[in-house]
Amino acid sequence: MRNKQTLLLLVSLCVCTGKSDFAPYFYDNGSGSNSGNMALFSLAEDTAVGTHVYTLNGSDPEGEPVTYGMTFDKGSKECFSVEPKSGNVTLVESLDREVQDEIVACVTITDGRNKVMENVRVFITDVNDEKPEFLNRPFIVDVPEDVPSGSSFYRVQAVDRDIGSGGSVSYFLQSSSKFTIDGHSGVLRIRPGESLDYELARTHFVTVVAKDGGGKYHGKYQVMTSTAIVTINVLDTQDSPPVFVGTPYFGFVYEVSVPGSEIFTVFAKDGDQNSPNPVHYSILNGSDGFFIINSTSGSISLTSFPVQLRNELYELKVQASEVGPDGQFVDFAVTTVTIRVVDLNNHPPTFYGESGPQNRFELTMYEHPPEGEILRGLKITVNDSDQGANAKFRLFLAGPSRVLRVVPQTVLNEAQVTVIVENSTAIDYEKYQFLTFKLLAVEIDTPERFSATADIVINLLDTNDNVPKFSSEFYIARIPENSPGGSNVVSVTAADPDSGLWGEVKYSIYGSGADLFLIHPTSGIIYTQPWASLDAEVKSKYNFYVKAEDTEGKYSLAEVFVTVLDQNDHRPEFNQNLLEKTMIIGAPVQIQAVDEDAEEPNNIIEYSIMKADPDDIFDINSSTGEIKLKPYIRSMEIVQNITRQKDCRWSVLVQARDRGTPSFSTTAVVNIDITEPNGLKGPMAAFLMQSRENPLKALGLAVGFISVMVLLTVLISTLLFFRNTKSNRIRPARRIIRRRAKEPRHWSFRPAFGHDRNNDEDHDDEDTTDKLKGNNSISKAKRSIPSAPVLPPPPPPAATGPQRIQRDHQRELPSVSGPTGSQRDHQRELPSVSGPTGSQRDHQRDVPSVSGSISRSDGTGISSALVSELKMKIEQKIIEANRGYYY
Numbered sequence: 001m002r003n004k005q006t007l008l009l010l011v012s013l014c015v016c017t018g019k020s021d022f023a024p025y026f027y028d029n030g031s032g033s034n035s036g037n038m039a040l041f042s043l044a045e046d047t048a049v050g051t052h053v054y055t056l057n058g059s060d061p062e063g064e065p066v067t068y069g070m071t072f073d074k075g076s077k078e079c080f081s082v083e084p085k086s087g088n089v090t091l092v093e094s095l096d097r098e099v100q101d102e103i104v105a106c107v108t109i110t111d112g113r114n115k116v117m118e119n120v121r122v123f124i125t126d127v128n129d130e131k132p133e134f135l136n137r138p139f140i141v142d143v144p145e146d147v148p149s150g151s152s153f154y155r156v157q158a159v160d161r162d163i164g165s166g167g168s169v170s171y172f173l174q175s176s177s178k179f180t181i182d183g184h185s186g187v188l189r190i191r192p193g194e195s196l197d198y199e200l201a202r203t204h205f206v207t208v209v210a211k212d213g214g215g216k217y218h219g220k221y222q223v224m225t226s227t228a229i230v231t232i233n234v235l236d237t238q239d240s241p242p243v244f245v246g247t248p249y250f251g252f253v254y255e256v257s258v259p260g261s262e263i264f265t266v267f268a269k270d271g272d273q274n275s276p277n278p279v280h281y282s283i284l285n286g287s288d289g290f291f292i293i294n295s296t297s298g299s300i301s302l303t304s305f306p307v308q309l310r311n312e313l314y315e316l317k318v319q320a321s322e323v324g325p326d327g328q329f330v331d332f333a334v335t336t337v338t339i340r341v342v343d344l345n346n347h348p349p350t351f352y353g354e355s356g357p358q359n360r361f362e363l364t365m366y367e368h369p370p371e372g373e374i375l376r377g378l379k380i381t382v383n384d385s386d387q388g389a390n391a392k393f394r395l396f397l398a399g400p401s402r403v404l405r406v407v408p409q410t411v412l413n414e415a416q417v418t419v420i421v422e423n424s425t426a427i428d429y430e431k432y433q434f435l436t437f438k439l440l441a442v443e444i445d446t447p448e449r450f451s452a453t454a455d456i457v458i459n460l461l462d463t464n465d466n467v468p469k470f471s472s473e474f475y476i477a478r479i480p481e482n483s484p485g486g487s488n489v490v491s492v493t494a495a496d497p498d499s500g501l502w503g504e505v506k507y508s509i510y511g512s513g514a515d516l517f518l519i520h521p522t523s524g525i526i527y528t529q530p531w532a533s534l535d536a537e538v539k540s541k542y543n544f545y546v547k548a549e550d551t552e553g554k555y556s557l558a559e560v561f562v563t564v565l566d567q568n569d570h571r572p573e574f575n576q577n578l579l580e581k582t583m584i585i586g587a588p589v590q591i592q593a594v595d596e597d598a599e600e601p602n603n604i605i606e607y608s609i610m611k612a613d614p615d616d617i618f619d620i621n622s623s624t625g626e627i628k629l630k631p632y633i634r635s636m637e638i639v640q641n642i643t644r645q646k647d648c649r650w651s652v653l654v655q656a657r658d659r660g661t662p663s664f665s666t667t668a669v670v671n672i673d674i675t676e677p678n679g680l681k682g683p684m685a686a687f688l689m690q691s692r693e694n695p696l697k698a699l700g701l702a703v704g705f706i707s708v709m710v711l712l713t714v715l716i717s718t719l720l721f722f723r724n725t726k727s728n729r730i731r732p733a734r735r736i737i738r739r740r741a742k743e744p745r746h747w748s749f750r751p752a753f754g755h756d757r758n759n760d761e762d763h764d765d766e767d768t769t770d771k772l773k774g775n776n777s778i779s780k781a782k783r784s785i786p787s788a789p790v791l792p793p794p795p796p797p798a799a800t801g802p803q804r805i806q807r808d809h810q811r812e813l814p815s816v817s818g819p820t821g822s823q824r825d826h827q828r829e830l831p832s833v834s835g836p837t838g839s840q841r842d843h844q845r846d847v848p849s850v851s852g853s854i855s856r857s858d859g860t861g862i863s864s865a866l867v868s869e870l871k872m873k874i875e876q877k878i879i880e881a882n883r884g885y886y887y
Contacts, residue, residue, distance in 0.1 A: 022061035023114035026107070029057075037107055038089070042123040045097040046218050053080070056087030056107055064111040071106045079103050080122075097124040098161045128166030128215025131224045132158040139208075139230040141188075145198040146237045149190050156186040158210035158226060165213030166224075174207040174227070181208060188230065198236040199271060206230045240271025241331035242279050242320040249318075251339040257306050263291065263339055266298040268320035277322045277330060284317040284334065291316060291339065306341060314339040345390035348450035349441035351417075352381040359452075361439075364459040367429040373421045375404075378456065380417035382441050389445040397456075399437035400426060406439065419456070429462040430497035464502040468494040468548035470558040475546075477526070480565045481537075485530040489517060489562055492524040494548030501551045509560070511544030517562070519546060526560065536566035536598040566599035568660025574668040581627075582673045585635060588621075588628035591670055593656035601659035610667060611653040614642060618652055618672075627652065627670065636676045648674035 026037035034041075035057045043053055056068040068087040072078045077100070079093040103122040108115055134156060141154045160167045171186045173179060178194045181187065188206070190196065196204075207229055214223040244266060251264030270276030281298040283291065290309060293300050293316075300316065316339065321332040350357055363377040384391040391413045397406040403426045407418045417439070421427065427435065435458040442451040470492060477490035496503045509519045509526065516532040519525065526546070528534065542562040549555035572593040581589040597603040607625045612618055620627050633639060639648055650672050657665035 021113065023116050024058055024060040024064070024066045024109045024111045025116060026056070026058040026109055026118060037118050038105075038120040038122060039118075041120070042125050043091070043095065044125045044127055045095040046127045046129060047091055047095060049091055049094055051091050052088055053091050054089040056082060056089060056109070058087075058109040058116075060111040062111070064113075066109050066111050069108040069110075071108070073104060076104070080105065082107075095124050097126045098130060100124065126163045126166065126215075127217045128162055128212065128222060128224065129217050130161045130166070130212075132160045132169045132210035132212055132226045134158045134208075134210060134226060134228040137228060139228060140233070141230060142233045142235055143196060144235045144237055145196040147190060147196060149195055150192045152187045152189045153232075154188045154230065156181070156188065156208050156210075156228065156230065158186070158228075160212045160224075162212065162215065164215065166215035168213035169210050170213075172209050172211070174209060176206050178204065179206050179232075186210075196234045198234045199240055202234050204232040204234070206232060242268040242322050242333045243271050244268045244320060244333060244335045247335055249335065249337040251300060251337060253302060253306050253309065253339060253341045254344040255306055256344050257302055259302055259304055261302045262299055263302055264300045264337055266293075266300070266318055266320070266335065266337060268298070268333060268335075270322055271331075277324060280321045280323055280329070282319050282321070284319050286314060286316040288314070290314070293318060300337060300339075309341050312341045314341075343387045343390055345386055345443070345446045345448050345450065347385040347390075349382055349384045349393045349411075349443070349452040351439065351441070351452060351454040352383060354379055358454065360455045360457070362457045362459065364461065366461045366463055367427055368424050368463065368465060369421050369427060371421050371424045375419045375421070375458075378417075378419050380419075380439070380454070381414065382411060382417055382452075383414040384411075384441075384443070390443070392445060393441045393443045393451075396440040396442065397437055398440060399456075400435065403427065403435070404437060410444070411441070427458075427460065429460045429499070430466065432460065434459045462499045462502070464498050464550065464552050464554065466496055466498050466502075467554040467556050468496040468505045468550055469556055470494045470546075470548060472558065474559040474561060477560065477562045478565050479528070479534065479562060481534045481567050482569060483528065483534060485528055485532050487528050489526045489528060490560065492519075492526065492546050492548075492558060492560070494524065494556065494558075496548075496550050498550070504551060505548050506550075508547045508549070509544055510547065513542035513562070514544035516542070517544065524548075534564045536564045537570070537596050540564045540566065540598055566597055566602055568597055568602040568658060568662065568664060570596040570602075570658075571664035572605050572656035572658055572666050574656065574666065577668050579668055579670045580673075581670055582675060583627070583629070584675055584677050585629065585633065585639070586677065588626040589672065591625045591627065591654060591668070593625070593666065593668075595658050597658065597660065604659045605656050606659065608655050608657070609652055610655045613651050617642065617650065620654065625654075625656075627654070627672070629674075636674065639674050650674065 027035070028039060029036035034053075035055045037056065037058070038054055041054060047053065056070075058066055058068070060066050067084040068082050069084060070080055070082045070089070077093055079091060079095065080089050080103075081092050082089050101124050103124065104119065105122065106117055106119050108117045110116070135158065139154070139156060143153050147153060156171065158169050158171070160169050170183045171181050172183060173181050176191075178191055178196070180189050180191050182189075186208075188208075207227055209225055209227050211223060211225045214221060216222075246267065249264060249266055253261075253263060257263075266281065268279050268281070270279065281293050281295050283293050283300075288310070290303055291300055291314065292303055298318075298320075300318075316337040317334060318337055319332055319334045321329040324330040351359060353361065361378050361380055363375055365375070365377070382393075382395065384393055392410070394410050395406050395408065395417065397404055397419070403421075403423045404419050405422045407420060408415055437456040437458075439454045439456055440451060441453075443449050471494070475490050475492055479487060479489050492507065494505050494507070496505050505524075506521045507519045507524045508521065509517060516529050516534065517526055518529055520527075524546075540563060542564070544560055545557050546560050547555050547557055572595045574591070574593045579591060581591070583589045591607070593605055593607075595603040595605055605625075606622045607620050608622060609618060609620050609627075617630060617633070618627050619630060633642075636648065643650075652670045652672060653667055654670055655665050655667045657663055
């Protein structure tokens, strides 16, 4: 009664307050939904970790915010995580349906006061991620070889843990020609039409492939396979006949055989090797009663003496039969045994000489016989007393390769042995004094292979077949200069491999460079002549030939090069011990010493100042010998301040030292006059400055110049004298030509024969100067016959000297071109205008020249008629002048 009252009180209190508190709840969205309470939710096993797989979703009746959670049983794998506010479920562990096909979890929803929990099962769906796996491996099967074709003999089995099509398994074989497999059951069978044979193949290896039905994996369709190897061992059964081993069979009956002698043994074995049966032997035919066989061992024996055999060849048919467990012949095989009756090979080959059997043959001969020559001193016969194949053998010659060869090479019974030279060069006394060969005779077709040997010894005699040969083609020697006479220079060596006197060598030298040297005729030592003195400064290189000759005159040459080594045997020398120099301030003066040594460093000179007065005033270039003032001395005022007097003449002691070992030196005193630069410039100034240092040189040059001028004056005066003497003989003609030449007013003629003596002399001077200078072109122009000119030509370029005078004279003379009529006749009588000689050249200097072609008027008012008239007058005067000259 009290409880009822309490309940009524609570109900009344709730009604009075108007409020209630309800728990939140999940939405139930059913199967296939990804939002709700995960009821009936499934997930593929290949879902990647980190994938959002579901969203928990619910609500609170009062509209309060809710949060979500998920818990798992203790010890189980927590595969999911939940975001509390959004309810997003994420996969955090990889799934494997074959290990766990469902996940049990507890999902929760709470509004902060009330919490609702629900147990859910998440199903893991399968994907094709497993390969088929074979059971009961390895697969080894024993199959008898007589299993019928098409029979099954084994079953393989493979399982796939996937479900559905991915878990179904089918089978097939990889490239098998004898076997097949049932694709569903995995049963192996022998392929129809095929069979097993133990004798051909005892083991077979078959590769079986198990393939599933395929399925999706990570969104792609795939089929997975596995392979296994089935080893099939074939078991032998009694199905093969006996097999003879070592066929074909050959036996021999020899002349020494007796009845009961074993001829040959055959051997056969059961073809079924796993459980072989015994073999029984028998002769079917062909023995003619002369041969029997042991039925157990297969040994064939002779039943009579060989002389009773009627044939040389017997072919026996032998049968090997397989004996079964009941003593009956199960199977058999037949083979042929060939038996030959032969002579007994009991005689080896034998070598014979002139006196009987012999195993050593000797011969003496000269070296280098002709190739192809037969060694007739060797008389060898070989014989084998057996018959037929037993007497057939081959001859060999063992020794130095390809020197000799033997004929014949194959012998039957007996032959004469011939030895022929094959390589003449190899038969050399200098290499071998004797040659040794082995002559072998070896049987060819006999099992005994009997053989015989004989020694062939060839003693060689020497011939003079070699020339002396120097150890080198040339010899290089060095000898210091000033070596005493008889000093050794070099030793040459030549060898002649011939023996006796042919091997003795004598030396000699010859050549343009051999005058100072001698050679010892037997030792080959080259030394200098007793009186020879070698001087590198005179000649430092010698070369000559050395000759090595044997007693028969065979020789060879070598060249010897001798270098005379320079020694420091000359000291530097100045041209005089006291040198006088004039130095201009700012310019150096140079001294020079000469070292007559031939090579460096003996002739390299270094200069140095040993002493100077005053001191520390000059510097010297150690290589060139240039002496100059110190840089601070720039004027005469500084020089005079140093000397304290106006005398500017200083002395320097200079040393010249060479670089040889030992080093030599010499000294000289250099007196230097210091002067200031003057105003003279050019070559003359330089010459005058040099003359101050060497006045004798200047005096010699002056005397030479004066002498040349005197000779020129005498020569010119003589020439002028002879010229004037010849010119006086035709002076009237010169006057006539001068007067008549004045008629044409338009032209100005220079008189050919004038009264001005000075003018003539000037011309003579010009001619003389031209001759001295060798100006042939100008002299020829002046000596040609004067020509009547056409209109005056334009002014020529400026010229000086005789050329200008000549051109001025030529412009004043008229030029008449094209000689005609009497002029040509006159030219025939006169000497040639070109190249005048003697008195004709003197006359031509005073006669105007007529040459060239006729010049036409060019606008100056001179007509061609006037030119022709003038031409005729000039020709007349020339004729008169010539008459006066010759008569």
